[in-house]
Amino acid sequence: MFAVEIDYINLSKLTHERQNKVKNWVEHGVRSTFVTLGPLNQKRLPVTLKPRYFAFEPVPWASVKRGQNDGIELHFHRYASTQSLLKDWSLYHELAHLYHPLFSYDNFWLSEGLATYLQNIIMLNNGVVDHQEFLMRLKAGLQRGALQTNHITGPLNIVSDNMWSLNAQQRVYWSGTAFFIQAQLALKKHNSPYKTIEALVKKYQSCCKHPTHSAKQFIAHLDKLSQSAIFSTLYSQYIKRTDFPKISNLQLSQLRF
Template identity: 55%
Template sequence: MPITTRASLLKTRHITHLLTLCAFVFLLMKEAQPAEAHYINFAELSKAQQATVNTWVNHAIHATEHALGQLKQSHIIIELNPKYFTLESVPWASVIRGDQDGVELHFNRYASAATLIQDWTLYHELAHLYHPLFNYKDFWVSEGLATYLQNVIMFNAGLISRAEFTHRLWSGLQRGKLQTRSINNKLYAVTENMWSLKAQQRVYWTGAAFFIEAEIALNSQRSPRYTVSELLKQYQKCCRSQNMQAKAFMSELDKISQTAIFSNLYQKYKARTDFPTITKEQISQLHF
């Protein structure tokens, strides 16, 4: 049997500590890796167009994770649908739900990387990956959250100024308010029939108002003090699931923030027939 000496014990401990440190560093490096884009229809693009799309998509993923935290999933399916002639750089996009969520992109194949990066659409769709799929009557929650967060992401990435951030949200709220005058049924009922009613402005911007109001309430908390973005970062780590009712999602955000802000607002908003009152000054003073 070998004799264990003090020197050998110290050497063993040193090696153990070194291995533990290496493992910790490896985990940090692993956690720091952004989600990777896995493309569909990539071969339909020329080499130059592939480079443009890569630049655009990777920039959007980095900007989104910088603002909202690392996604729980390690890769994102990006289904490409390049168009030859479009007036808009990204005329349409949607989320793909599955074992690994992704994004379907319809875009102008001849648009420059700079033009695509300045477009809000991809940031909106990537923001959807931070919440689970809700029932259709609660799509005002998901669309409102993504509409609010697309502006948070773009501001944090330096793509829009604080003044532009305020202008975009304020202008959107005015559009939502205007449409509510003619489509003033309960919000959940309007959401269920959003496409037939053409009520996107009412639905999206009432939902955005919900999260602006939640942000205002969070800003007023003394301790603990969170923002919506910080709550979503924590939510990815502790509670993210593929399928969850909006009400349960609100409860999780309340647990993390140690408040009842989200559940109370949800009960207030889901059946409302009017449009929320939020001032331009309140938006300009948001801490997010």
Template identity: 55%
Template sequence: MKFFFVLLLLISSFNALAVEVVIHNLSSLSSNAQNTVSIWVNQSVEKTQNTLGPLKQTTLPIYLKPQYFAFEPVPWATVKRNNPDGLELHIDRYASLNAFTKDWTLYHELSHLYLPLLPYSGFWLSEGFASYMQNVIMRDSGIITQPQFVQRLNAGFDRARMQTKTKTQPLNKLSADMWKQRAQQRVYWTGAAFFAQADLKLQKQGLSVAGIIKQYQVCCRPARSSAKTFIKELDKLSGSSVFTTLYAKYNTRTDFPDISKEQLNTL
């Protein structure tokens, strides 16, 4: 009887995903690890969809790359753009469910799937959205507290401020060359600041970035897009000029915006 209720709970949870999660290479793990990874992946997709809405795609392939020696649960991951889009996850095969759940990486990569593939010069938007939203998802689902949410964002912003002192190119130029320049901190977290400021402005209209992205999934998300087209669609959905105005400030900026902990605490 106990097994029946556990099975029923898992089926109900998986059905709530509204997307079929297909985990490749799961059989390379022990039976206990298979169960752990399956629960972690499906619960993470559910948490993400609770914040951002259902993914547009009906199938989500997850390609596992288990490691024997890893210093963190998910040392590396990436989006695999295809039809459908998927994720490649390099994981610690011995990590616990609790360790996986508290790791930010999967929430970050899942967030990428809500945006179209943008050109390299617009990667500050892609990475900024994922860096900001990973913390929103973890906060919304109770994995981190509101003070931890503020602390994590502020820490990321501090790293970006520091790197901005040496990486002084316009943001769109640096974005296109961030791997060679090793400028990920400035690119990722300046992009996150963009979406945090957008949320602050949208709050005045009773809206949110997550809510606009939910609508974007339903009506407008293509496989690829220019940054300007993406931004214009978000403004149409919000009935405002919030995104276009911020984009004009951020796209070629060479400094880091001024965002206080007090402002972040209102998000």
């Protein structure tokens, strides 16, 4: 079914009925991600399941587990409905992380911004959200990022390096998302062989990804593949910026693909 084999860990902790529900959810997420970003360049995909009896949302926590085969860990409400799991962003977000290497903490704004941007693209491309909800999610996230920047100040790389202690996820994630929105708008105007961020990431993952690549090396590859200086130029503008990027509603509307 997939170019990679999904290895479920802790699946036996669920009843047979819930096992099928979770497998359908994960396989839908993997299939949707592959539609947008292409198959992962690895043979196996470990998926560690952490079902919870009590949770206030379908997927209260999820993360990437790096290793010989990069995988994901999903903490989810074992009684969540199939529809609520499919609509939750967490699975798409963590799967998107598997298309880039692990970056240093001061560059988490870049990795989290990429995964946040791509999760929304994946959900849009696969009909999980429509274009109106896609725009609404981006607007709301950018507003949260701007609001948090008002009271969590300092250069973005320093805030990113201390994201957990500062509880600065909104500024970090959405500054990075703004980076990729601006890069996407620039790509559309540039005579590049790849017109979208997802097409670039798909190509990078298939041709060039290496687990030791730094954020700057990743950026250099995106520049090379796009035959531009879009990413390095934006990176130099973002890495130490102290303000939140201004993205207008008009710019968001221009993200139509």
